[in-house]
Amino acid sequence: MDHCNSQKQLESRHQNVDLRLSFCVRSKLAIIPQDPFLFSGTVRENLDPCGCHQDSDLLDVLEQCHLCQTIDRMGGLCAEVGEKGKSLSLGQRQLLCLARALLTQAKILCIDEATASVDQKTDKLLQQTIQEKFRDKTVLTIAHRINTIMDSNKVLVMHAGKAVEFDSPAVLCQRDDSLFKKLVYGQPE
Numbered sequence: 001m002d003h004c005n006s007q008k009q010l011e012s013r014h015q016n017v018d019l020r021l022s023f024c025v026r027s028k029l030a031i032i033p034q035d036p037f038l039f040s041g042t043v044r045e046n047l048d049p050c051g052c053h054q055d056s057d058l059l060d061v062l063e064q065c066h067l068c069q070t071i072d073r074m075g076g077l078c079a080e081v082g083e084k085g086k087s088l089s090l091g092q093r094q095l096l097c098l099a100r101a102l103l104t105q106a107k108i109l110c111i112d113e114a115t116a117s118v119d120q121k122t123d124k125l126l127q128q129t130i131q132e133k134f135r136d137k138t139v140l141t142i143a144h145r146i147n148t149i150m151d152s153n154k155v156l157v158m159h160a161g162k163a164v165e166f167d168s169p170a171v172l173c174q175r176d177d178s179l180f181k182k183l184v185y186g187q188p189e
Contacts, residue, residue: 030101034113036093038085044077046085047100061099064133066125067092091122098126102133110140123148146184155180 038046047058058077062068070092071079085093101109111130118126127148130139143149150169157165157172157180165172165180172180 027104028107029110030104030106030108031110032094032097032101032112036085036090036097038081038088038093038096040083041081042077043071043074043079043081043096046081046096047077047103053103057103061102064102065095065099065129067095067099091118091125094118094122094126095129098129102129106137108138108140109134110142112142113144127151150184157183 039049043062044055044058047053047061055077059068062071070088071077074087079087081087081096085096088096109130123145131151139152141149141152149155153168154166155169155172156163159179165178169180169184172178173184175181
């Protein structure tokens with residue numbers, strides 16, 4: 001099976017929906033979920049499941065994500081990460097997912113509260129790497145920690161399942177009636 005050009009079918013009671021996405025479309029999108037997903041296998045296989053990149057490229061993204069020393073201590077690119085990446089800490093798994101996203105050169109990065117369960121040091125590394133390496137990309141961040149989005153160009157504030165505000169953090173913080181401002185300054189709704 002070609003894992004890089006797979007397809008899925010969604011069946012409901014009333015219809016069969018084809019969820020096929022071309023490799024071209026999927027290659028433009030990288031997702032870093034709250035619970036980082038790693039395969040059982042090697043560091044190399046987790047970074048480059050399709051085997052499209054040179055080792056030097058893999059080592060480069062590991063360096064950019066501050067993981068080179070950790071991976072070297074484990075045994076390098078051939079080191080096994082274990083089931084769901086159990087040989088790595090949660091923060092290291094997040095950074096490895098970020099390295100995989102860097103390797104894909106995706107134009108859109110979707111981060112689902114990727115820093116929620118990591119320590120402050122790892123959070124800072126993740127934020128720094130995202131700001132530096134995805135500067136010219138679109139970054140969609142689902143955030144609960146306000147500090148993770150304060151440097152964003154735009155913020156979409158959701159309340160009760162609806163979009164209620166959309167502007168830069170600076171503009172929203174200047175509005176007295178802003179829900180975002182209340183969140184930033186810890187004021188009750």
